[in-house]
Amino acid sequence: PANTLRGHLELLLPAVCFVWQIAMIILFGIFIRYNEESDAHWIEHKTSKNISSNIENDYYFRYPSFQDVHVMIFVGFGFLMTFLKRYSFGAVGFNFLIAGFGLQWALLMQGWFHSLDPMDGKIKIGVESMINADFCVASCLIAYGAVLGKVSPVQLMVMTLFGVTLYAVEEYIILSLIHARDAGGSMVIHTFGAYYGLSISWMLYRPNLDQSKHRIGSVYHSDVFAMIGTLFLWMFWPSFNSAISDHGDGQHRAAINTYLSLAATVLTALAISSLSQKTGKLDMVHIQNATLAGGVAVGTAAEFMLMPYGSLIVGFCCGIISTLGYIYITPFMEKYLKIHDTCGIHNLHAMPGVIGGIVGAITAAAASEDVYGKEGLMNTFDFTGEWKEMVPTRQGGHQAAGLCVALCFGIGGGIIVGCILRLPIWGDAPDNSCFDDEIYWEHENCFGSHKMCYVKYHQDGSRPLLHTVYVPPLVQTIHVWAHTIL
Amino acid sequence: PANTLRGHLELLLPAVCFVWQIAMIILFGIFIRYNEESDAHWIEHKTSKNISSNIENDYYFRYPSFQDVHVMIFVGFGFLMTFLKRYSFGAVGFNFLIAGFGLQWALLMQGWFHSLDPMDGKIKIGVESMINADFCVASCLIAYGAVLGKVSPVQLMVMTLFGVTLYAVEEYIILSLIHARDAGGSMVIHTFGAYYGLSISWMLYRPNLDQSKHRIGSVYHSDVFAMIGTLFLWMFWPSFNSAISDHGDGQHRAAINTYLSLAATVLTALAISSLSQKTGKLDMVHIQNATLAGGVAVGTAAEFMLMPYGSLIVGFCCGIISTLGYIYITPFMEKYLKIHDTCGIHNLHAMPGVIGGIVGAITAAAASEDVYGKEGLMNTFDFTGEWKEMVPTRQGGHQAAGLCVALCFGIGGGIIVGCILRLPIWGDAPDNSCFDDEIYWEHENCFGSHKMCYVKYHQDGSRPLLHTVYVPPLVQTIHVWAHTIL
Amino acid sequence: PANTLRGHLELLLPAVCFVWQIAMIILFGIFIRYNEESDAHWIEHKTSKNISSNIENDYYFRYPSFQDVHVMIFVGFGFLMTFLKRYSFGAVGFNFLIAGFGLQWALLMQGWFHSLDPMDGKIKIGVESMINADFCVASCLIAYGAVLGKVSPVQLMVMTLFGVTLYAVEEYIILSLIHARDAGGSMVIHTFGAYYGLSISWMLYRPNLDQSKHRIGSVYHSDVFAMIGTLFLWMFWPSFNSAISDHGDGQHRAAINTYLSLAATVLTALAISSLSQKTGKLDMVHIQNATLAGGVAVGTAAEFMLMPYGSLIVGFCCGIISTLGYIYITPFMEKYLKIHDTCGIHNLHAMPGVIGGIVGAITAAAASEDVYGKEGLMNTFDFTGEWKEMVPTRQGGHQAAGLCVALCFGIGGGIIVGCILRLPIWGDAPDNSCFDDEIYWEHENCFGSHKMCYVKYHQDGSRPLLHTVYVPPLVQTIHVWAHTIL
Incomplete structure (x- = not known):
């Protein structure tokens, strides 16, 4: 019956893939070109700008971080979701599909807002654009975590199309109009992505999902696969938070802060996990997810002078909050709010993301020339150009405003996109075939x-x-x- | 019976390993030394050459890419082949053996052709030599894909010995004598390696292989393991294609082009995979392999001004062609041409490699000072020294000639080596024990x-x-x- | 019964985690600050020091290596230990816990000894501190290998607390007081860590462990998981050995030496593995472990002018010795010395570590201005400041002295800590529940x-x-x- 129900999907997924990919080619042809540092004219540009060595090409500042972020997107997110006993193909395969499409659309959307060259009307891309595209895709993959196993690949493609679009707009508002800083994307990536996914999951609530409940659970080796995802996310998070920070001390500091915050999270997540069981045993769900909360929460403030102990405190708190979320809030949300959150993104991304926004606002408001130095302050918060008159306390307010924008876009966008996804044309699985690879994958x-x-x-x-x-x-x-x- | 048949192998594999490793030590002792940038004299060399900082040591330009390539060779290729239900040890273990031996022999062979110091007759190695050795090994691992599960480890060692030798010669002809450019090795690595492997598989055709056919297939978790290989290849392919490009814009552009091409391939590979099934379901074989074709096909042209939309078009086409290859060409080749291709390298490496060569030839022929700038053109195509008078259109012809050389070496070399491997002295598995770890591995x-x-x-x-x-x-x-x- | 025995542990693990994490926060608050290159004052510091570009921030010299080392610590060591059929959660999960705690304590301990700023009494941390903290943790994870499956997480935390402390002291004595060089830590990391773990395992010897012997062994897919660990360790070892070497040729040379040594090890490990079986089959245990011995043994000498053939010889010998160790020494040690070594760290870390120390001493003693150049010699061996009068032959003696210190600290420290761990308060598993995830993990x-x-x-x-x-x-x-x- 599963197969007959989705009969029309035989052509829907290929059609969507082809149409969208062709659209991408046309739009890329019209709009996208190499930027100065990746164009063959670089050699002339270098001479004219008195750049002494090729090593000062932005590529060498950012490419190692880009590759780490790339691993987080495809292996990190992909494998983190393989924990379900029967949905590993869908987890890693649809993650691949979403990310592959999303990064192209993100290059366009972010390009129109951020790197449109006024001279020729073209978007100029380089290594930083690729990192930003991966960041944008991350928000959609976070959202996927909430609906994992319950939606069709075509629904995921639609979700990604709108998700990337909304992301580009809210990012433009938060970073450019409001002039909030958000190096690691606690607000623009995690808060937005998580509430976007949760709102969609709320709109797509299935009252009869208990028909598939026996498939929500792991087997021994699927939990080990999920640990691959967890560890690659955990290890490379310092690269994630430092990838687009300022050259020099900015990237350096962001990596240190993230490294420390994540280390603290591991201990408190394990502690709460053990406390939550009468027998003192540990739960792999918490180890796989809550240990990452510190990386999310330190995102905004990673490039600030948060201080090493500050990073540890952030990680300490988030490990506790995130694990408690898995124990108390996820069941509560499902029972009373009718929000089913397969991967628990509310605990891993939503709450830590909001905390990260608040930490960022407080840290920014508390910044002083004493701590940062006169030039360091200007540099870190980009108090230049039209923002020359900005002061830290006001910057704190702007950070808080940015957090609100991310929340609004996430919830509002999610509800609207959720409505679209409720149309009965997308071929999603019936209630008794959720969390099952069988209906989308040909295999034994x-x-x-x-x-x-x-x-x-x-x-x-x-x-x-x-x-x-x-x-x-x-x-x-x-x-x-x-x-x-x- | 399997054990008795290979009785003489008890000593053959250890003997080959020891003899060859000792030979390597002797040859390294005679020939191989550190180059200027890895020798302790660097500190003096730096001063004499007015190099301002250690950061301009080639190590910092290439080491991150080297490590990514290294991951592709050992984890990428190794795990991509773990999909067989009973041959995961052989896939990842023999991959390890081939690569470990091959890279040493490659340093010598490539050194003799490319980096022999005329002053003292020594080969001088550095980070670029390590990348090139890994590249060379890649061509042998591609060839392994065609014969996976059907040959003994000793046969693989022999295949690698000759494969690396042939590679070094064809690489010298293509890059140095013909002066073709091939940054990502569409021709020298993929076309050569794939036809080398397919020719060997043709020579080793087993008419009674259907006795082992029940072992050609995957189990659920072996498919997930294979996705680890797929994803690490996919993610790090931008590093592969940019690893030995020119410093600065060359590496930068190669990474962008590969990133885009691979993204487009994912969508079209999934689309064709879904179209190929009556039910519209997806096939993991296609996701694991065809999604990578875009990286192969953009190899030669990656450092050229292919333009972002050009990369997308290349990826778009290759996703389609590669997936169709798995559906139609692989069964056809087995039935009518007597070529059994275990991993489908014809679809993943051979066809996309040839396409890559053609794209490279066209892109080179179409290059102009308008697009590249005067210096950029000279720089990108290395129109210096004896090639100062070269023009793009003629360069296009040279590229095409390079592709032919790669094809000839692949097919010709494969047939000769295949003849050698048919000798009944190598202890390969009987027809009813193919694709089975049991005959080479001690385990439950x-x-x-x-x-x-x-x-x-x-x-x-x-x-x-x-x-x-x-x-x-x-x-x-x-x-x-x-x-x-x- | 397993559950009741460890009843008091319900609160012990959470308590230890909380108390130690809070202590870390307080100590970090008192002692730890950013160093010049990660502080926001960098922009001013740069100008005053005439540093021309941000790219000369140490971050760009070391961060890619740091990330590779980070992967080795968490994925490499974690997955290498997943080979047991029923202890994969414990392997990867407790590895995560130890490392997460250990790196914080290591930053403090190493900071007090090495980077205490005399001006303000603060420890100044940067990317090199993070690498050193990861190195320090590596020694504790090596020790974990000897007791895998036989100790409780609380015991591991205690073992790590003392291990890190001892490490920092012996490292200070070896590197600073004795002025031995040890780039890849053959002595300070591997020799110390392995003998520390073996001594603890000796103190904790369980005469009735055969009640759990049926769980010592692998299943097919747990061996494939372990290969993930093996390969990531193998591939990134060049980064490990070069991570804290001198900028420029030092890092470059260390990477080349390690790359070559490891390649040779693969061949001899496989050869001996095959020879050891009557049928000539290979054993996954040897492939997973002994192939890595060359990386350990080349650690100390990696930055010296060991010469490419020298690296191959080191790898050649260690592949043989390590594999023979698995075949003969591990059973001998268990039977006659009452030392049970779950992962065989004696073969992978202890013996190759000692060999590495000896190779380092010989190579240092044989160093000459002829080979290194005048400046190169000073630079490589740091014959500056108070060590200006040092000569290579004496340096060789100092290296040997360093090796002895590492051995003494390992064995002595392990015995003392082993006594502490024998106290019946840590809730370790009963003899019939070793190597079993069930008693620490809540799962099916x-x-x-x-x-x-x-x-x-x-x-x-x-x-x-x-x-x-x-x-x-x-x-x-x-x-x-x-x-x-x-």
């Missing part, structure tokens, strides 16, 4: 390690399929029993 | 998740082994049935 | 692929649990039989 019906499967091979031997007709009676009986009790 | 007979295994432990408790004698009668019966129907 | 009782598990879901559907009561009689009987024979 043999998951995890807890089932007895009897596999037969195609004529051509290429891929195995489950054929119970080939199972001898006794084994078949056991098989049926096993299914019954599962 | 308990694969994947679809079998009931009854494990007993050694006296010393160290490693489990299958002992059916300990299985009670009923369970034993079921076990036998399960085996029968598999 | 369904490991690996060789068991028939019947899973039922919680009321709320969140996580599956084993409920044999739901299994029909026949299946239940088989289940019991399966358990009996395991």
